[in-house]
Amino acid sequence: MAPLRYDETSATLNFNYPTMSADSLIWQHLDATGLRFAIIVARFNTSITERLLEGARDALKKTGAASHEVFRVPGAFELPFAAKKLAGGGDYDAIIALGCVIRGDTPHFDYVAGECARGVQQVALETGIPIAFGVLTTDTTAQAEARAGGEAGNKGFDAAMTAVEMARFPSVPGGTR
Ligand code: INI
Secondary structure (H helix, E strand, O other): OOOOEEOOOOOOEEOOOOOOOOOHHHHHHOOOOOOEEEEEEEOOOHHHHHHHHHHHHHHHHHOOOOEEEEEEEOOHHHHHHHHHHHHHOOOOOEEEEEEEEEOOOOOHHHHHHHHHHHHHHHHHHHHOOOEEEEEEEEOOHHHHHHOEEEOOEEHHHHHHHHHHHHHHOOOOOOOOO
16 A cells, blocks of 8 residues: 655645555545644654644644644653643543654653653543644654654654544544444
8 A cells, every 4th residue: 555645735645645654545534624632742852843743733734623722841751741631621622742752871761751651541541532642752863853754754743643533533534434
């Protein structure tokens, strides 16, 4: 299956998007009309996370989201707390958590990345609000850059598409349910 490419110059998706998602063809059918989103962006590694934000915004625009609000937190470790506060308010149909954790010389990476992932999933399960995990966890800055609008796509775009799909769950994109 050919991958989709998000074409900056067109209003649609075409078939060369360099995503890691095997579900990318489904994205053509996603419809976010009437849905409200919160995007939480970690400032740590901000040159990367702001690119993830651009990707997420593009996806919400392309799928016709009614609205989105952007919130910022210091680092990926803070994403679950922010998500819980926002999910509890009832103002959003789904939340997109964006961050970038790059492995260093100490075990700090494992604590930050692990607790971020665990916390985000916990909040989604506790609140029933879908939270897309748009957090890069990489060994190098180059790997992160590749996934934030580089040759490996934009993980923020992918996460926002996931948020749209899960906000509609169990409806099948383009399907009859
Ligand atoms: N936060 C990140 O988002 N990415 C990182 O790579 C990172 N590193 O490497 O330390 C990081 N640390 C900060 C952390 O998220 C918290 O903000 C901090 O520990 C205060 O709670």
